[in-house]
Amino acid sequence: MITAVRKPLNEIIEMVAPCEKILVTGCGTCVTIDYSGGAKEAAILASQLRIARRLGGKKLETLEQTVERQCEWEFVKEFTDHAAECQAIISMACGAGIQTVAAAFPDKPVFPGVNTRFIGMPQKQGVWEERCICCGNCVLHLTGGLCPFARCAKTLLNGPCEGSQDGKCEVNRELDCVWQQIYDSLKERGRLADLQKIFPLRDWSTGEDGGYRITVREDMML
């Protein structure tokens, strides 16, 4: 899932400072699951903003609405009625959702309510870890199901650097060295031979370096 964290309140207060009525929108998918931008977080943010405004002696009206997924036009359209009543929209979805809302309501300021962090997973309650950087050419079949791009500080692809020590990464001793983990994982799976394969110089053009990426699937087009 895509993980995010709520933006600091002060930043949001500043964004909405000129507004008297705003729509606070949540997204019902990833950011609901990670407690950063679902219906509940939208309600909390709206309440905090109202209180903060009243402490300053002024008034802020808020509407709240959460849809299934903010990263799709069909769902974002549901905001239309509420949006019409408001001067600005706060989107608590990931960056994709916020941009969908911004594009759907071109006549209104749209403010981010969260900082989108990464594609990852909950490691345990309250802890999320990065898992994938969307390289566009997955190698997990050769790396024991552990992503060397998302999880090696140096994005190494042919084994660890010299700094790997006691299973920890030299860049940050708190982090596990993914290449140690890859070795352990391949060993456990009886696939150490996969380590013998040398990855040639990698073509990163499938990654994010060549401008934004577009997926076209003619079979799915109407």
Add this chain to the structure above:
Amino acid sequence: MGESGLKEFEPEILAFACHYCAYAAADLAGSMRLQYPTNVKIIKLPCSGKIDIIYILKALEAGADGILVAG
């Protein structure tokens, strides 16, 4: 705020109480005729685990001076 304003101030407390524990205790306090401040409004919850941050925020917005969650 003037000194006199503070003296007259009688805080309104909103208590969210678990039906089985604190609410029963409040009930008991009543039947024991214990003296306690009267400006408490009690909202009974089936369990204090039902409390939600948004209830607390809304109570403050509505003007409660203090909130007690009692399980």
Add this chain to the structure above:
Amino acid sequence: MEHAKKLLEEIGMEGERVEMVFISASEGNRWAETISQMREKLKELGPNPLKQNRGSGK
């Protein structure tokens, strides 16, 4: 509960306005004490600042 306090402090309200206690069904006296203590603390804190300027809110 800690989270609730943090949310309040983020806005600039005193986190002490919110407390959590555990009182069992047989502790009628504890209930009375808790309420009295809370009343004292709130007297120190003063009224909820939102009361002076009632805005919209619900």
